[in-house]
Amino acid sequence: MLKSPLLLSILLVLIPLSSSDPNPPTLAHAELTNYGFPIGLLPVSVQSHTLNQTSGEFFVHLGGACRLTLPPDNYLATYSNKIRGKIEQGRIAELDGIRVRAFFKWWAITGIRSSGDNLVFEIGMVTAKYPSKNFDESPECDGHKSAA
Ligand SMILES: *[C@@H]1O[C@H](CO)[C@@H](O)[C@H](O)[C@H]1NC(C)=O
Numbered sequence: 001m002l003k004s005p006l007l008l009s010i011l012l013v014l015i016p017l018s019s020s021d022p023n024p025p026t027l028a029h030a031e032l033t034n035y036g037f038p039i040g041l042l043p044v045s046v047q048s049h050t051l052n053q054t055s056g057e058f059f060v061h062l063g064g065a066c067r068l069t070l071p072p073d074n075y076l077a078t079y080s081n082k083i084r085g086k087i088e089q090g091r092i093a094e095l096d097g098i099r100v101r102a103f104f105k106w107w108a109i110t111g112i113r114s115s116g117d118n119l120v121f122e123i124g125m126v127t128a129k130y131p132s133k134n135f136d137e138s139p140e141c142d143g144h145k146s147a148a
Helices: 003-018 027-034
Strands: 046-051 057-062 066-070 075-088 091-102 105-108 111-115 118-123 126-131
Antiparallel strands (some): 046 057, 057 075, 066 075, 075 091, 091 105, 111 118
16 A cells, blocks of 8 residues: 555656756757757846747847856857847757857857767858757856846
C-alpha cells in the first residue's frame, strides 16, 4: 500500500531533474529553442518580443542597451535595445542589433546559423564557428542600466 505513493513521489522528484533542457527565461528564449538555437544567444533582460510565424520576422526588446562578454573567447558584445531579424529553422538572417568587438573594431553580426553542434556567426562575408554548448545559458548584461 505504501509503495506506490512513495514510488510516485520519487518519480515526481526525478522528472524535472532528468530533463536536460535548461528552463528558458522568457518566451523569446523558448522561441529560439523551437528554431534550433540555444537560449544563450539572448541575454536574460528580454522584455518582450514579436514573431511573425509566416515570414519569420522578429523583434526583441531588451530593457535598454546591453553589454556583455561572449564565451568562449570573451569577446565584448553589445545588444541594442531593439534586435530585429528573420528566423527560420537553424538560421537567423538580416540580423540587426548585435555587435562584437574584435581586432580593435566593432562588427555587426548579420546572421547566425545552427550547424550540427556548432553555431556559425556571420559578419558580412566572414564567418566564425563556435560550439553551441557555449551558449546553453542566457547571459546577464554587465551592470544593470535601465532604459534611458
Ligand atoms: C507576416 O508575414 C506575412 C508574409 O510576409 C505578411 O503577409 C503578413 O502581413 C505578416 N503579418 C503581420 C502581422 O505582420
